[in-house]
Amino acid sequence: MSTTLPPAPGGNDSASKDPVLPDSGGTSLWKDAFYRLRRNPQAIAGAIIVVAFLLVAALAPVLAPYGGEDLPGRTHITPTHIPGPGEVPGFVLGLDRFGGDLLSKLIWGAQSSLLIGVVSTALGLAGGMLLGVLAGGFGGWVDNVIMRLVDILLSVPNLLLAVSIAAALGQGAYAIMIAIGVSQVPIFARLLRSSMISQRGADYILAAQTLGLSRGTITMSHLLPNSVGPVIVQATLTLATAVIDAAALSFLGLGGGRPQTAEWGRMLTYAQDELGIAPQLAFLPGLCIAITALGFTLLGESLREALDPKSRQK
Template sequence: MSQPTVDPQPSRWPPRLVQAMGGDAVPDEKGTSLWAGALQRMRRNPTAILGAVIVLGFVLVALLAPVLAPYEPASTEWIAMVTPSDVPGPFPGHPLGLDPFGSDLLTQLLYGARQSLIIGVVSTGLGLLVGALLGGVAGAFGGWVDTVVMRVVDILLSIPSLLLAVSVAAVLGRNPLAIMIAIAAAQVPIFARLLRGSMLAQRGQDYVLAASSLGLRRRTVVMSHVLPNSLGPVIVQATLTLATSIIEVAALSYLGLGAPNPAVAEWGRMLVKGQERLQSEPHLTLLPGLCIAVTALGFTLFGEALREALDPKARR
């Protein structure tokens, strides 16, 4: 009769069994949370690192613009040096030259980052808040509430986002608050449908059935379990939407729906004024365009890397 084989590697035995046989107990391995595991995977992802570096650089430039900028924004003390046919390029004290309004170009670019960050973050936050409220109500109650809310969201989705933003901005007037509300209105249906779909998927999980079987109230199950587990995709989408918000801020300014003061530092307005001198001074258009493109690229890379790190299918 053959003897039962014994695993020669005690490290794979249960800790209590090892200790009962007189050996040293092997400590249990601690699991990692979803976000901690995602952070570990992002640290090994070159794309995530590149996106994080760009985003961090953009945020630091926007926050430290008063420190980094050599002059006051929208200063026109060098307007006499600008002629209809010539805008001075780089010269001592102005490493990037002047803009068509007689302001230091480097200063305008730095403060343009601050304007884009403030409007982009606030508009994305407003869109996330309203969209999450609508999607959360639809996903939590279901039934006719879900039907009514989703039909309203479908109507908003049927309108192109930029067209919706332009319409809202045209109605509310030319001011930063109007731009924030306009961009947020275009983002509401995206967040609403995403959170609602995520909550519907979570409602079918076994832990929801177990919690309901234990007698927990529906509100407790939704607020304590379903909603927190449904926010991951929404947070990832908010990161990606920041890139779109920065582009839409520039687009609305390009279309003349930005702040009424033409000397205010906005990358979109700088594109408009630089376009008039594209042949003679192309850097007036290329520099703000490059700032918009690199910033949007950074948020996109970071958001895509975060989405992959949180996606169970991508980790297989």
């Protein structure tokens, strides 16, 4: 007589023995990327830095003890001494050479750097995507003309191009925004064009062509949405470059404004003569620039890794 063994607990389905994984089959690329970002310590560190920077910039009127151009401690400044951290009651980080509260200047400088970085990157992204869509979507002579223009812009070093444009437009924050934005246009244009060209032979594009859809419809409704991912990642990385370039242009005297205006690059400019007696005037703004750029870089690199299957960590 044969004996029938009872089924094992949990059934015979081998899938029940596997660990529970997120259902990636029905999720979009961006949802899957967000899931990977939450598990990436580098992405978390970058996000914390970026969020802190955004909060400080947005809440500058609340967080800063004084206004960006206020000089509440000018009576404490002497030709041979600038009070440092804790030397004068009420000024945590000390004073600058004009008598302004250094802590307030750093906080207001975050707002200025955020405005310049976001606006200049948005300008570069808009211009680059326009050229990239025309070149990648139409091809032919349109592609050749646009790419030759992009090659001319890329032949000039990025910072040198920005300096030339800012000098031609005149000193001021708007000149810096336009200069940095124009210098970023060829980067976004070439990246979007390359992404669109790589998608041209995809099955969904061939299916759309078979259905008789127009080139404009295929480009805007199918090709562009599936090609814009790398451009968004690059925009995150470019924000770090924009913050550094804005500080560099202000350091060179192209930012305009009054000498006591709160802006990290301008603060570095006027700290050169006081390095021997007040090194914190140069160290603290430089540290803010470096940490902010690091945050955007960490977040951008993590986003690139999450969206690119070739670089994903298993």
